[in-house]
Amino acid sequence: MATLDLKRKLAILSDAAKYDASCASSGGAKRDSRGGKGVGSVDGGMGICHAYAPDGRCISLLKILLTNFCVYDCAYCVNRVSSNTPRARFSVEEVCDLTIGFYKRNYIEGLFLSSGIIRSADYTMEEMVRVARTLREVHDFRGYIHLKLIPEAAPALVNQAGLYADRVSINIELPRDESLAELAPEKNAGGIRKSMGAVRLGIDAGSEKGRKARPAKFAPAGQSTQMIVGADAASDGEILRRSETLYGAYQMRRVYYSAFSPIPDATARLPLARPPLLREHRLYQADWLMRFYGFARAEIVGEAEDLELDIDPKLAWALRHRGDFPLDLNIAEREQMLRVPGLGVRSVDRMLEVRRFKRLVLEDVRRLTRGIEKLKPFIVVADWTPGGLTDRADLREHVAPRQLDLF
Numbered sequence: 001m002a003t004l005d006l007k008r009k010l011a012i013l014s015d016a017a018k019y020d021a022s023c024a025s026s027g028g029a030k031r032d033s034r035g036g037k038g039v040g041s042v043d044g045g046m047g048i049c050h051a052y053a054p055d056g057r058c059i060s061l062l063k064i065l066l067t068n069f070c071v072y073d074c075a076y077c078v079n080r081v082s083s084n085t086p087r088a089r090f091s092v093e094e095v096c097d098l099t100i101g102f103y104k105r106n107y108i109e110g111l112f113l114s115s116g117i118i119r120s121a122d123y124t125m126e127e128m129v130r131v132a133r134t135l136r137e138v139h140d141f142r143g144y145i146h147l148k149l150i151p152e153a154a155p156a157l158v159n160q161a162g163l164y165a166d167r168v169s170i171n172i173e174l175p176r177d178e179s180l181a182e183l184a185p186e187k188n189a190g191g192i193r194k195s196m197g198a199v200r201l202g203i204d205a206g207s208e209k210g211r212k213a214r215p216a217k218f219a220p221a222g223q224s225t226q227m228i229v230g231a232d233a234a235s236d237g238e239i240l241r242r243s244e245t246l247y248g249a250y251q252m253r254r255v256y257y258s259a260f261s262p263i264p265d266a267t268a269r270l271p272l273a274r275p276p277l278l279r280e281h282r283l284y285q286a287d288w289l290m291r292f293y294g295f296a297r298a299e300i301v302g303e304a305e306d307l308e309l310d311i312d313p314k315l316a317w318a319l320r321h322r323g324d325f326p327l328d329l330n331i332a333e334r335e336q337m338l339r340v341p342g343l344g345v346r347s348v349d350r351m352l353e354v355r356r357f358k359r360l361v362l363e364d365v366r367r368l369t370r371g372i373e374k375l376k377p378f379i380v381v382a383d384w385t386p387g388g389l390t391d392r393a394d395l396r397e398h399v400a401p402r403q404l405d406l407f
């Protein structure tokens with residue numbers, strides 16, 4: 001194989017990494033290089049989720065694969081062994097030099113590193129750990145590192161990865177175990193869950209308060225995962241049920257949904273077209289309802305059902321539960337207010353503050369939200385009651401065209 005220059009490798013391996021959506025960095029531990037020690041910083045809670053583009057744009061995260069060679073043959077992946085795609089491989093030193101070089105030029109704030117499987121899961125994981133260890137120990141790099149874990153790798157290697165990385169992730173890949181067995185025969189759903197469980201135990205142990213002999217911090221920004229949407233026949237209800245389990249059992253920080261993109265020379269078992277992007281968007285909205293708005297999955301969508309594409313899941317829920325509305329915003333509990341379409345966490349918390357001093361009127365609600373018209377059928381305030389508006393047969397048509405925002 002002809003030797004590729006670094007620029008060409010970067011073009012291939014940053015492009016190959018674009019399919020992985022699970023790279024947000026929120027929740028990283030605060031770490032800096034003030035006082036002249038080390039290189040870089042992580043500002044706690046800062047949300048960065050970008051990647052390096054070959055056209056030279058400055059972005060926050062160098063998002064690359066160590067290599068896109070892969071001995072596995074996952075049918076949905078452009079890097080599978082049977083794919084006819086240009087291949088490249090970085091050395092450990094090249095990844096470290098790129099990360100430090102870009103960091104010092106202020107192009108990036110950290111590294112997201114994934115990889116195809118070369119030789120074996122252990123060998124690949126070892127190489128990735130070597131990148132993170134070299135950055136931390138040789139370059140004293142204090143920026144953000146997200147490592148994609150290889151679930152089939154030895155637990156000791158996974159453990160080392162967690163000690164050097166801020167965040168780790170293992171892709172669950174597909175919502176149904178049987179789809180994974182069919183489309184990614186070298187992968188094992190049980191093994192993936194077992195590795196996620198081991199990561200959770202490591203995170204829990206590293207953050208246990210009051211324990212005298214506390215182990216070293218393990219992936220302080222937690223773990224995340226990604227699910228491909230639309231590669232199999234799983235309904236939105238099934239996808240969200242899987243997410244509910246992942247959040248509950250493995251304390252995932254995030255489940256990312258990635259709409260399946262058709263790849264060249266794909267098997268006939270895969271769909272020809274990608275699912276509508278709106279489907280991915282609705283799944284993210286439903287996911288937010290579960291994580292921040294107190295909704296259980298079963299309230300949002302039945303297991304065999306899909307989310308409605310033309311209205312957001314919170315509005316869909318409210319239209320099915322008109323008996324719970326209108327809600328008096330001057331006396332309602334926070335949990336009830338969070339269920340009103342058009343009210344987000346911030347606006348509800350601001351309203352609760354205002355309520356300590358005065359009764360809310362429509363003008364307060366208008367000031368604290370983005371669209372009063374969508375809200376009006378669902379609320380009562382000191383100078384407004386919707387009368388028969390809430391029960392109008394055409395309420396859906398009345399509010400749906402105005403719903404441009406997420407919530």
Ligand code: SF4
Pocket residue numbers: 070071072073074077078079080081115116117184
């Ligand atoms: S393991 Fe599967 S999904 Fe990952 S790079 Fe290889 S073929 Fe692609």
